[in-house]
Amino acid sequence: MNQLLEIKEKMIHVYQKAGIILIPVLKFLMGFLVFTMLNAYMGYDSRFTTTEITLLLALFCAFVPVSVMVLLLAILTLIHVYCVAKILAIIVALIFLVLYLMFARLSPKQGYAIMAIPMLFPINMGYLIPLLLGMTASPLSIVSACCGVFVYYFLIIVRETAQISVNNSVEDILALYRYVIDGILGNKEMFLTMVIFSLVILVTYFIRRMKYDHAFGIAITSGTMVMILGFLFGNIKIALESGVVNMLVGCILSSLLMVIIQFIRLTLDYTAVERTQFEDDDYYYYVKAVPKIRVTAQEKNVVTISSAREEKDTGRAGAFRENEPDDLQLEAFELEETVGNKKLAASIEKIQKSTYVKNGVNSMDAGGGATGRTLAGKYKSGPSSGRTGDSPERSAAGKYGGTSSSGRTGDLTERISTGKYRDASSTGRTGLATGRTTSAAGRAAASAENYTRAAGAGKRTVNAAGKTAANTENTRKTYWGTSDRRRVDEELKNLTSFTDDINDFNPIEIEKRHTSYTGRYGKK
Amino acid sequence: MLDEDKIRLMTRLSVYEEKTGKEDLKMNGYYHADYVALKVRKTVISVTIAYIIILIMVGFYYAEELLAQLVGMDYKALGMKILTVYLIILAIYIVVVVFATHMQSRAARKRVGVYHKNLRHLKRYYKRMEEDE
Numbered sequence: 001m002n003q004l005l006e007i008k009e010k011m012i013h014v015y016q017k018a019g020i021i022l023i024p025v026l027k028f029l030m031g032f033l034v035f036t037m038l039n040a041y042m043g044y045d046s047r048f049t050t051t052e053i054t055l056l057l058a059l060f061c062a063f064v065p066v067s068v069m070v071l072l073l074a075i076l077t078l079i080h081v082y083c084v085a086k087i088l089a090i091i092v093a094l095i096f097l098v099l100y101l102m103f104a105r106l107s108p109k110q111g112y113a114i115m116a117i118p119m120l121f122p123i124n125m126g127y128l129i130p131l132l133l134g135m136t137a138s139p140l141s142i143v144s145a146c147c148g149v150f151v152y153y154f155l156i157i158v159r160e161t162a163q164i165s166v167n168n169s170v171e172d173i174l175a176l177y178r179y180v181i182d183g184i185l186g187n188k189e190m191f192l193t194m195v196i197f198s199l200v201i202l203v204t205y206f207i208r209r210m211k212y213d214h215a216f217g218i219a220i221t222s223g224t225m226v227m228i229l230g231f232l233f234g235n236i237k238i239a240l241e242s243g244v245v246n247m248l249v250g251c252i253l254s255s256l257l258m259v260i261i262q263f264i265r266l267t268l269d270y271t272a273v274e275r276t277q278f279e280d281d282d283y284y285y286y287v288k289a290v291p292k293i294r295v296t297a298q299e300k301n302v303v304t305i306s307s308a309r310e311e312k313d314t315g316r317a318g319a320f321r322e323n324e325p326d327d328l329q330l331e332a333f334e335l336e337e338t339v340g341n342k343k344l345a346a347s348i349e350k351i352q353k354s355t356y357v358k359n360g361v362n363s364m365d366a367g368g369g370a371t372g373r374t375l376a377g378k379y380k381s382g383p384s385s386g387r388t389g390d391s392p393e394r395s396a397a398g399k400y401g402g403t404s405s406s407g408r409t410g411d412l413t414e415r416i417s418t419g420k421y422r423d424a425s426s427t428g429r430t431g432l433a434t435g436r437t438t439s440a441a442g443r444a445a446a447s448a449e450n451y452t453r454a455a456g457a458g459k460r461t462v463n464a465a466g467k468t469a470a471n472t473e474n475t476r477k478t479y480w481g482t483s484d485r486r487r488v489d490e491e492l493k494n495l496t497s498f499t500d501d502i503n504d505f506n507p508i509e510i511e512k513r514h515t516s517y518t519g520r521y522g523k524k
Numbered sequence: 525m526l527d528e529d530k531i532r533l534m535t536r537l538s539v540y541e542e543k544t545g546k547e548d549l550k551m552n553g554y555y556h557a558d559y560v561a562l563k564v565r566k567t568v569i570s571v572t573i574a575y576i577i578i579l580i581m582v583g584f585y586y587a588e589e590l591l592a593q594l595v596g597m598d599y600k601a602l603g604m605k606i607l608t609v610y611l612i613i614l615a616i617y618i619v620v621v622v623f624a625t626h627m628q629s630r631a632a633r634k635r636v637g638v639y640h641k642n643l644r645h646l647k648r649y650y651k652r653m654e655e656d657e
Contacts (some may be wrong), residue, residue, distance in 0.1 A: 094577055101574035106620070140624065174587060181585050276538040280530075287535045 008264055016290055020275065024062040031061030031069055037119055038076060042159055045083035048076060067111040070104075077155070084162045087173050091180055092158055099150065102142045110137055110144035117148030118155055124246050126152070128254035130197040131223050134204025135216065135262060142201050146194045151385055153190040157183035188238045196230035224255040533646050540639055548632040548639075560625050566623045568614065575610050 015022065035054045043049040057076075061069040074096050082089035104114060113129050120126040129148065161180055184190070196398040200223045208219035231247050240247055274289040457517060541549070551559055583590060590597075 016618075095580060098574045098577050098581075101570040101577075105570060174584075177584060181581070274535075274539045274543075276535060276542055278534050278538040279533070285531060285534070287531065287538070289535050289539060 004263070011264060011322075027066075028058050028062035029068075031058035034069070034073065034115060034119055035076070037075060037122070038080075040123075042077065042080045042155070042162070044080045048079060065111075066115070067108050070111040070115050073115055081158060081162060085164075085176075087176060088158065089160055089433065090181070091177060092154075095154065103147050107137075107140050107144050110141045113141065113144040114148045114151060117145065118152040121152050124242065124250040125254055125257070127227055127247075127251045128257055130200040130227070130262065131204055131254060131258040134201040134223055135208055135258065135264070139202055139205055141199045142187060145197045145201060149190060149193045149197060150184075153187050153193075156182060156333065157187070158501075161252075189241060192231075192234040192238055196227055196234065199230060200227045217259070220255055220258050220262065224251055227251050228252055530646070533642055533649070537639065537642050537646070540635070541588055544635060545639060548635050551629055551632045552636045556629055559629065560622055563621050563625045564618055567617050571614055571617050572610075575613065579606065 032054060035057050039049040039054065047053070057072060061072065078089055078093055078096070081092050089462055105112070110133065113133060117126050117129050120128060126148075130145050157180055161176060161183070164176065164179070203226050204219045204223035207222050208216050212218065228248060228251050231251075232244065234240070235244055235247075243252075274288050276289065278285050278287070353489075554562065
């Protein structure tokens with residue numbers, strides 16, 4: 001997981017540095033791929049299938065919105081069809097027009113879905129789009145998905161029909177027309193796909209908006225399950241052309257791809273560099289606004305908080321009791337040093353300067369949240385080791401064992417865990433995941449300065465940084481720390497305000513030029 | 525002397541104006557009812573054109589049958605049927621568009637509120653500057 005997080009961080013940096021070039025380049029590549037596929041699929045007009053024309057079109061698409069690319073694709077399709085069957089081209093044009101007027105204009109921002117489904121279906125990956133729309137868009141995107149499915153099956157019919165030679169007699173034209181319309185209306189697989197894709201979008205959308213842990217993961221899994229079951233049931237009545245095995249493979253691969261996309265999506269969403277220009281009375285400003293990087297790559301492995309009372313009552317750490325004394329304190333922390341991690345010293349120094357480490361605080365994942373829940377990490381019962389100081393009865397009640405990383409940081413718990421946090425390390429790369437999270441590593445570390453002080457049991461705490469990279473292996477040092485309830489409460493407030501500041505920009509490049517303009521924001 | 529706070533504020537305003545603000549401010553330029561009415565008018569035009577095209581296509585599909593029954597056809601009943609279907613489709617579209625526009629407008633109002641708040645901050649900033657001078 002650490003490696004994945006590091007890859008993600010690298011992507012953030014690349015995106016921040018090269019976003020202005022990267023996006024047109026990616027659009028160019030996408031355009032080139034799409035036009036090449038169209039030419040391969042129905043490249044009847046040889047004038048438009050040359051590499052030069054394809055490159056020019058792709059280059060044009062690199063600098064225009066996706067909706068323009070969709071329009072170009074539609075026009076190119078018409079040209080190809082016109083080359084081989086003029087009457088068919090008119091039918092195609094009319095159907096495209098109806099499609100736009102009645103459906104596509106309702107959700108113009110999802111134009112890529114209309115284009116992507118016909119392009120991905122031939123490689124058996126069209127199942128990705130409803131998952132993607134469910135995870136990123138609103139239920140209105142059902143319209144785009146259905147349009148995409150329609151275009152895919154319609155183009156198959158057009159391709160078949162284009163092979164039929166037609167005379168200019170009225171009977172032949174009518175027969176051709178009926179063949180196309182019957183092909184559309186009689187295509188049960190198309191309607192089945194539309195219904196299933198709509199269901200998948202709805203299921204994925206509603207689940208990902210729920211305030212549960214792992215809501216995004218559950219949404220993707222549920223969407224995939226609905227898709228697989230839908231097609232399996234549909235296959236009983238309508239034999240799928242692509243075959244059940246292909247469908248299963250496609251669904252699973254799409255689902256995996258969606259997980260990867262989800263992993264990097266939020267990061268890229270919120271780290272795009274903004275460039276803008278404005279002026280006031282004195283200057284003309286060229287500003288490059290870079291969102292604050294929410295990441296520090298320090299590895300802190302933590303931690304144990306333990307309480308004998310808790311152990312007595314529950315037999316396991318971190319468990320919650322209603323009548324805990326208010327003088328709760330975090331008790332014992334094991335700050336573990338990763339072997340060879342030279343950053344530890346710097347980390348401790350930094351921690352000692354502040355009582356709170358903001359690593360892992362902010363995040364944009366709506367699915368995270370889950371305040372008031374208990375730990376994200378796993379609980380393990382067991383005695384604490386390496387404790388020093390304080391009374392024996394406060395010794396460890398248990399451990400949070402190896403909280404695993406999932407890209408999320410831990411959740412805030414309402415209640416203290418008097419048990420032991422162990423190995424709930426935060427790589428600091430918290431950023432994206434939960435609504436309000438905090439790092440137990442930070443908390444543990446915050447207490448590191450007081451490492452010799454013993455602590456009492458208590459009522460509130462912060463969850464293990466849980467799902468960010470845990471590193472359970474290399475324990476070397478043990479520190480003791482204290483924290484009282486008030487302090488924890490203050491930190492909770494800090495968390496809230498810090499999360500609110502997430503959209504702040506940090507203008508780092510300001511090029512100033514003296515001008516005599518009176519700007520939009522200038523004094524009047 | 526560059527003032528970073530002011531630049532930050534102006535940057536936020538500018539970024540908003542260039543991105544999501546474009547549509548929001550356009551929407552905000554109308555009274556809510558007027559904006560919804562505009563959207564509805566566009567929808568009515570689109571749906572009407574699309575419906576006419578669909579009618580032509582359907583007519584073409586059943587051309588042979590229509591030609592055969594040209595004389596004895598009940599045009600009134602057919603007209604009523606066509607009109608009823610048209611009105612039903614139109615009603616569905618209008619409901620969807622009104623609902624979607626309402627949701628968009630609500631979200632846009634919040635964003636525009638923040639934008640105006642920032643503008644007020646900037647105004648106060650200039651006022652302070654003037655007072656200092």
